[in-house]
Amino acid sequence: MNLWESFLVALDGIRANKLRSGLTTLGIVIGIAAVIAVVAIGQGGRALLLAEMEGLGTNMFAVHLDWRQDSLGELRTGREFTAQDLVAIRQVVPEISHLAPISARTAVVRGPRSQGAAQVVGTTGDYAEIRNLTVARGRFLAESDQAGGRRVAVLDGELAREIFGRQDPLGQRVTIHGVPVIVVGVLEEKKSLLDFLGMRYVYVPLRTWQYIFHEPAVIHQLEGATADREQVAEALQKTLAVLERRHDAPGRYIGSSLEQEMEIVGQATGIITLVVGAIAGISLFVGGVGVMNIMLVSVTERVREIGIRMVVGARRRDILVQFLIEAVVLCLLGGLVGVLIGVGGAMLIAKLANWPPLISWWTVLLAVVFSGAVGVFFGIYPANQAARLDPIEALRRE
Amino acid sequence: MIKAENLWKIYRSGTIEVQALRGVSLTVNTGEFVSVMGPSGSGKSTLLNILGCLDRPDAGTYLLNGRDVSGLNADALAAVRNRHLGFVFQNYNLLPRLDARRNVELPLVYAGVDSRSRRELALKALSRVGLADRADHLPTQLSGGQNQRVAIARALVNRPAVLLADEPTGNLDTRTSAEIMDIFRALNREGVTIVLVTHEREIAVYARRILHFRDGMLQRDEPVE
Numbered sequence: 001m002n003l004w005e006s007f008l009v010a011l012d013g014i015r016a017n018k019l020r021s022g023l024t025t026l027g028i029v030i031g032i033a034a035v036i037a038v039v040a041i042g043q044g045g046r047a048l049l050l051a052e053m054e055g056l057g058t059n060m061f062a063v064h065l066d067w068r069q070d071s072l073g074e075l076r077t078g079r080e081f082t083a084q085d086l087v088a089i090r091q092v093v094p095e096i097s098h099l100a101p102i103s104a105r106t107a108v109v110r111g112p113r114s115q116g117a118a119q120v121v122g123t124t125g126d127y128a129e130i131r132n133l134t135v136a137r138g139r140f141l142a143e144s145d146q147a148g149g150r151r152v153a154v155l156d157g158e159l160a161r162e163i164f165g166r167q168d169p170l171g172q173r174v175t176i177h178g179v180p181v182i183v184v185g186v187l188e189e190k191k192s193l194l195d196f197l198g199m200r201y202v203y204v205p206l207r208t209w210q211y212i213f214h215e216p217a218v219i220h221q222l223e224g225a226t227a228d229r230e231q232v233a234e235a236l237q238k239t240l241a242v243l244e245r246r247h248d249a250p251g252r253y254i255g256s257s258l259e260q261e262m263e264i265v266g267q268a269t270g271i272i273t274l275v276v277g278a279i280a281g282i283s284l285f286v287g288g289v290g291v292m293n294i295m296l297v298s299v300t301e302r303v304r305e306i307g308i309r310m311v312v313g314a315r316r317r318d319i320l321v322q323f324l325i326e327a328v329v330l331c332l333l334g335g336l337v338g339v340l341i342g343v344g345g346a347m348l349i350a351k352l353a354n355w356p357p358l359i360s361w362w363t364v365l366l367a368v369v370f371s372g373a374v375g376v377f378f379g380i381y382p383a384n385q386a387a388r389l390d391p392i393e394a395l396r397r398e
Numbered sequence: 399m400i401k402a403e404n405l406w407k408i409y410r411s412g413t414i415e416v417q418a419l420r421g422v423s424l425t426v427n428t429g430e431f432v433s434v435m436g437p438s439g440s441g442k443s444t445l446l447n448i449l450g451c452l453d454r455p456d457a458g459t460y461l462l463n464g465r466d467v468s469g470l471n472a473d474a475l476a477a478v479r480n481r482h483l484g485f486v487f488q489n490y491n492l493l494p495r496l497d498a499r500r501n502v503e504l505p506l507v508y509a510g511v512d513s514r515s516r517r518e519l520a521l522k523a524l525s526r527v528g529l530a531d532r533a534d535h536l537p538t539q540l541s542g543g544q545n546q547r548v549a550i551a552r553a554l555v556n557r558p559a560v561l562l563a564d565e566p567t568g569n570l571d572t573r574t575s576a577e578i579m580d581i582f583r584a585l586n587r588e589g590v591t592i593v594l595v596t597h598e599r600e601i602a603v604y605a606r607r608i609l610h611f612r613d614g615m616l617q618r619d620e621p622v623e
C-alpha cells in the first residue's frame with residue numbers, strides 16, 4: 001500500500017469523526033494561532049521601532065554625565081561641559097561630522113491665543129543634522145543665532161499646530177518661560193510610533209536657553225554624528241577620552257549610541273520571542289497530548305477494523321502508517337487552521353492598533369512543520385499500539 | 399495444496415492449559431472442497447486460523463503450496479494471506495463505512511493494485527456472487543446473506559489458492575444458507591479449493607469430504623458420495 005492510499009484511508013478516519021477531530025485539534029489550533037499572531041505583531045513592532053530609531057540617525061551618539069558622585073565626592077554642577085570642549089573634540093576627533101551642545105528643560109510656551117508645555121531644547125544648528133530633523137517652513141537655528149544669543153525659536157510641527165492652529169507661526173512671537181522669542185522655523189510633523197508619549201519640542205539657541213532659564217554656561221550633554229555608521233564607536237570613545245583628559249575626571253562622562261540601543265531593543269524582542277516560543281511550545285505539547293489521547297481512543301474503537309485489514313493482508317507497517325498519518329493530518333489541519341486564525345488575528349489587531357504586522361513565510365512554514373512534527377511525535381505510540389495487535393484477537397474483540 | 403503435519407496448539411492462561419490442537423495432520427489437494435465438523439471447542443477455528451496463516455502452530459509443520467509457512471514472521475504471513483488465501487467469517491467482518499465495492503477492493507489495496515484495476519476486479523467479483531447492482535451499498539443497507547456474498551467476493555478478488563470459511567452460514571436462515579452454499583459449490587466447480595468449518599451436517603455435505611474433529615484431534619475422514 002502506498003502513502004497516498006494510506007493518506008486517503010487516514011482522511012476517511014478523520015472524516016468519520018468530524019466533531020471529535022475538530023475538538024481534538026483545538027489545542028494545536030490555539031497554540032499555532034497564538035504563536036503566529038504574537039510573532040507577527042512582535043516582529044511588526046520591532047521592525048517599526050528599529051525603522052523609527054534608524055530615522056533618528058544610526059550614526060549619532062550622545063555623551064552625558066554620570067550623575068552619581070565620583071570618587072572624590074565632588075558634586076555635579078551642570079558645568080562639566082564647556083564650549084571649549086566642543087572645539088577641542090572637533091579638532092581631535094576627525095570622524096565627527098556634527099557636534100552639538102544640548103540643554104533641555106520643560107517649560108510653558110505661550111502663543112498669542114493658546115499655550116502648551118514643551119521640552120525646550122537649547123542647542124546649535126548641528127542638532128538638526130544629527131537628529132535628521134526636517135524643516136517644513138522657515139529655517140532651523142543658524143550659527144549667527146547662537147553667536148548673537150538671538151531670541152528666536154523653532155517649533156516642532158505638532159506644537160506649532162497646537163499653538164497657532166491654521167495661522168502661520170513664522171515671524172510670530174511666543175514666550176518661553178516668560179521670555180519672548182520670535183518663531184523662525186517650523187519642523188515637519190512626524191508620524192511617529194513614539195508620538196503616543198505626546199512630547200512636544202521647541203528649539204532655541206543654547207545661549208538663549210541659558211538666558212531664559214538663568215543657567216549661564218550650563219550644558220547638559222553633547223550629541224554628535226559621524227559621516228559613517230562604522231565610525232560611531234570609535235568617535236564616541238575618542239570623545240570620552242578627550243573630555244576625561246581635559247577635565248581630569250575619569251568616569252564622569254558616559255556615552256551612548258543609537259547603535260547600542262538598537263541592539264538592546266533587538267535583544268529585548270529576541271527574549272520576548274523566546275518566551276512566547278516557550279509558551280507556544282507548552283500549548284503545542286498539551287495539544288499533542290490531546291491528539292495522542294484521542295488517537296488511543298480511536299485505536300481501541302477500531303480494533304475490529306484493524307483486525308479485518310490485517311486478515312486481508314495489511315502488514316504491521318501499513319497499519320502503523322495509517323494511524324501515524326491520521327495523527328499527522330489531524331495536527332497539520334490544526335496547524336493550518338491555526339495559521340489562518342493567527343494571521344487573521346494579527347491583521348485585525350494590527351488594524352485596530354495601527355501597527356503593521358510582519359508575517360514572514362518562515363514563521364508560517366515553521367508552524368506547519370512543527371505541528372506535523374507534533375503529530376509524528378504523539379502519533380507514533382498509538383499507531384504502534386494499533387500495529388502490534390494480533391489479528392485473531394482483534395477480530396474477537398467487540 | 400495444503401499439507402499439515404502433527405499440528406499442536408496450546409493456550410495457556412495462568413496455570414490453566416488448553417490443548418486446542420493435539421497432533422493434527424491433514425492434506426487438502428488442489429480443487430478439493432473439504433468440510434470440518436465437530437462439537438464446540440473441538441479446535442475447528444484454531445485449525446482454520448493456522449491454515450489461514452492468522453496464527454502459528456506451537457509444533458508441527460504446515461506446507462502451503464509446497465512452502466513451509468509455519469516459521470514466517472507477521473509481515474510475511476500478511477503477504478501470504480493477501481496473495482494466496484481468502485477468508486469468510488460467520489459475522490462477515492466487513493468495514494461498515496465502506497460500500498460493497500470498496501470492501502471487496504480491500505485486499506487489492508494491500509496488494510498494491512492501482513485504483514482503476516481494483517474497481518474492475520471488485521465489480522467482477524461482485525457480479526460473480528450476484529451483487530453487481532449493489533456495489534455502492536453500505537453493509538448496513540444489505541441483508542445478512544448479501545453481506546456474506548460481499549465477504550465471499552472480497553475473499554475471491556485476489557484469486558486465492560484456498561478459500562477458508564469459518565461457519566459462513568452461522569448467522570443465516572436455511573434458505574439464505576443454501577444460496578451461499580450454492581455459491582461455494584459453484585466456485586469449487588470453477589476450481590477454487592475450499593475448507594469450510596460448520597456445525598451442521600446439511601451444510602457440511604456440500605463438500606466432498608468431511609473431517610470430524612473432537613478434542614483437538616482429527617477423528618474421522620468421511621467422504622461424501
Ligand SMILES: Nc1ncnc2c1ncn2[C@@H]1O[C@H](COP(=O)(O)OP(=O)(O)OP(=O)(O)O)[C@@H](O)[C@H]1O
Binds near residue numbers: 409440442443444445
Ligand atoms: N485465545 C485463546 N486463549 C485460550 N484458549 C483458547 C483461545 N482460543 C481458543 N481457545 C480454546 O481452544 C479450544 C478450541 O477453540 P476453537 O475456537 O478452535 O473451537 P471451535 O471448534 O472453533 O468451537 P466453536 O464451534 O464453538 O467455534 C477451546 O477450548 C477454546 O476455549
Ligand SMILES: [Mg+2]
Binds near residue numbers: 442443444564
Ligand atoms: Mg469456531
